[in-house]
Amino acid sequence: MTATVADLLRVLDQQTHTLGTATEHDTASAHVSGWMRLATTTRHAINLLPLGGRSAQVKAGLRTVLDPLVHGPRDPLPNPTPAPMLIETSRTIGAIADILAEHLQGGGCDNQIGTEAIKLETSLLSAVHINASWSRAVTESQRFPGTTGTFPAQLADLIVVTEPFALIPPDRRTSLLDDLRLPNPAAPGLEGAVTRWAAEATLVLQERYRVSGWAMQAIAGNLALLSHTAGRAALRAGAAGDITAAQADNMAGWFSEAARHWRTAAAWPPHVRLAGHTPTLRQLGRDVRDACDTDPSLHDLRAPMTAAARLSLLHASVMDQLAARRQLWVHTVRTDYRGDHIEAWTREPPGSPASWPLVQAARYGHHALDRAVRELDRATRIPPPSAGWPMDSLSPAPPGAAIEAMGLPRRHGRRLGIGM
Numbered sequence: 001m002t003a004t005v006a007d008l009l010r011v012l013d014q015q016t017h018t019l020g021t022a023t024e025h026d027t028a029s030a031h032v033s034g035w036m037r038l039a040t041t042t043r044h045a046i047n048l049l050p051l052g053g054r055s056a057q058v059k060a061g062l063r064t065v066l067d068p069l070v071h072g073p074r075d076p077l078p079n080p081t082p083a084p085m086l087i088e089t090s091r092t093i094g095a096i097a098d099i100l101a102e103h104l105q106g107g108g109c110d111n112q113i114g115t116e117a118i119k120l121e122t123s124l125l126s127a128v129h130i131n132a133s134w135s136r137a138v139t140e141s142q143r144f145p146g147t148t149g150t151f152p153a154q155l156a157d158l159i160v161v162t163e164p165f166a167l168i169p170p171d172r173r174t175s176l177l178d179d180l181r182l183p184n185p186a187a188p189g190l191e192g193a194v195t196r197w198a199a200e201a202t203l204v205l206q207e208r209y210r211v212s213g214w215a216m217q218a219i220a221g222n223l224a225l226l227s228h229t230a231g232r233a234a235l236r237a238g239a240a241g242d243i244t245a246a247q248a249d250n251m252a253g254w255f256s257e258a259a260r261h262w263r264t265a266a267a268w269p270p271h272v273r274l275a276g277h278t279p280t281l282r283q284l285g286r287d288v289r290d291a292c293d294t295d296p297s298l299h300d301l302r303a304p305m306t307a308a309a310r311l312s313l314l315h316a317s318v319m320d321q322l323a324a325r326r327q328l329w330v331h332t333v334r335t336d337y338r339g340d341h342i343e344a345w346t347r348e349p350p351g352s353p354a355s356w357p358l359v360q361a362a363r364y365g366h367h368a369l370d371r372a373v374r375e376l377d378r379a380t381r382i383p384p385p386s387a388g389w390p391m392d393s394l395s396p397a398p399p400g401a402a403i404e405a406m407g408l409p410r411r412h413g414r415r416l417g418i419g420m
Contacts, residue, residue, distance in 0.1 A: 005096055006178035009123050012092045013170075016130040019085055026083050028142040031135050032072060032151050034086030039069035041090045042128055045097040048104050049121050049177075052114040062125075065157040068150070089131055093124060103180050111374055112177060119175035122165045126173075129162035176377060183307060190229075190291040194304035197222065197284040198311045204281055205311075205318045216322075217266045218285050219315050220362065224262035226308045227369055229292045230301050230376065231255030237298040243379045251379060254372035261365030262312075265319070265358055299380050309366075309373040316362035323355040 043066045051058050104112065136155045183195040201219050204210045231252045238248020296304075 002182045002184045003095070004179055004181040005099055005120065007181075008092055008096050008099075009178065012089065012096075012123075012127045015085070015089050015092060016127045019131070019134045022138040025081070026085075026138050028139050028151070030081055030083040031086065031139050033080050034082035034090070035069045035135065035151075035155075036072040037082055038086050038090040038093070038128070038131065039066045041094040041097055042066060042124065043070060045093055045100060045124055046121060048097060048100040049117040050104060050108040050113040051117050051121065061161060065154070065161050068154045069158065073151075083135075086131065086135065089127065093127075096124070099180050099182055100177070102182055109370070109374075111377075116176040119173045120177045122168050123170075123173045123175075125162045125165035126168070129159060129166040132158045132162065176381070179302070179377065179381065181303070183303065187303075189294060190288070190296045190300060191303045193284070193287040193291040194226070194307050197281070197288045198307040200281050200284050201311055202314060205314050211318060211322075213268055215281055216315070216319060216358075217268050218281065219311065220262045220266035220365070222285055222288050223308055223312050223315070223365065223369065224259045224266060225289060225292055226305060227255045227259035227262060227372065229296070230298075230305050230372065231259065233296060233298045233301055234376070234379075236295075237379075242298065247375070247379045251372055251375040254368050254375060258312075258365055258368035258372055261361045261368055264361035265315075265365055268358065298376070302376060302380055305369075305373050305376055309370050312362075312366040312369050316359075316366040319355075319359050319362040323359050 043063065046059060046062060046066075107113075108117070132155050136152060136159065140152065183199075185192055185195045185199065187195065201215070204212075204215050205219070234243070234248050234251040234255060237243045238245050238252075243251075
């Protein structure tokens with residue numbers, strides 16, 4: 001299983017509270033170079049967070065103090081080797097940014113915007129504040145060559161801006177975004193099957209000449225099956241006392257409604273068609289159906305149903321475009337010049353009601369499934385960490401080893417140019 005944002009925040013907490021005393025690698029130039037990396041990853045992560053309001057204005061103050069650190073000195077550094085501890089921290093924040101990019105690139109869902117994003121921002125900037133304070137203490141008696149002499153002032157600005165975040169207790173920072181993680185196609189069972197299927201289905205839906213009537217029906221059918229499976233899991237969890245009866249009934253109701261609408265979206269009338277060829281999607285869809293027979297637990301359904309909800313939005317959007325752009329074909333009967341009846345397939349004419357029930361079912365199916373997945377997230381949230389600063393339950397393993405042990409792919413941080 002890949003690491004969640006919560007896992008990485010624990011690693012980040014460990015890194016910031018084991019900074020220790022300076023070593024021979026903690027030179028002024030090393031810290032300037034290290035902050036060029038750390039400020040870059042921090043800025044990227046914050047830019048991805050949907051804080052609400054007008055993004056440019058909300059994040060302007062933080063960008064003002066991060067940008068000079070990102071760009072670094074005008075003159076080349078005499079020793080560009082970054083400080084090791086700053087690089088460790090930048091790797092962890094870079095990994096968090098990769099996860100956020102996977103889930104929030106389009107702006108995030110309604111329940112992720114605002115308070116939940118601000119809580120995660122608080123966790124990140126609290127760590128940045130501690131690193132900045134440590135870095136200033138380590139380098140305050142050193143000489144800064146050339147134009148790097150402005151570095152202490154830049155750090156001071158960052159410390160002032162991030163201090164309010166560091167004053168918020170850790171147990172007040174737990175966010176819905178802490179449960180996010182990268183999809184894992186190699187995971188066993190339903191999670192891996194749905195991840196692989198959703199990735200292929202997304203490619204099919206995004207390519208005009210691959211999307212077909214069969215693909216639209218098959219994707220809708222699998223979304224109905226997943227919704228039905230999740231609804232049954234909710235009822236089992238309620239009966240077992242894992243969640244309250246009210247939570248179970250509410251969640252099962254939304255999943256049941258989603259399943260009903262997606263079954264309608266999958267039932268194309270015989271006189272509506274769209275050609276295409278998708279053999280890979282067929283096999284991956286069978287894997288999903290086989291995995292649903294195992295009666296997964298409600299917790300095991302979190303990642304698959306999150307992927308299904310995202311795919312359902314794309315399906316509903318594509319169905320709407322197919323109808324609006326008259327890309328569907330309908331069966332018609334016309335009379336030729338001899339008076340004979342001729343059967344033929346033609347583009348769906350404007351105003352035809354043939355595809356409207358499918359468009360409507362996909363819209364309602366996505367709305368119900370999205371609502372059900374939100375209820376699922378609330379009912380199966382990871383419990384908040386124990387209060388305390390620093391946290392006593394952290395593993396003494398080196399931060400780098402902890403990240404590797406969590407199953408993070410090697411690509412983490414490389415999007416931002418960080419050496420791994």
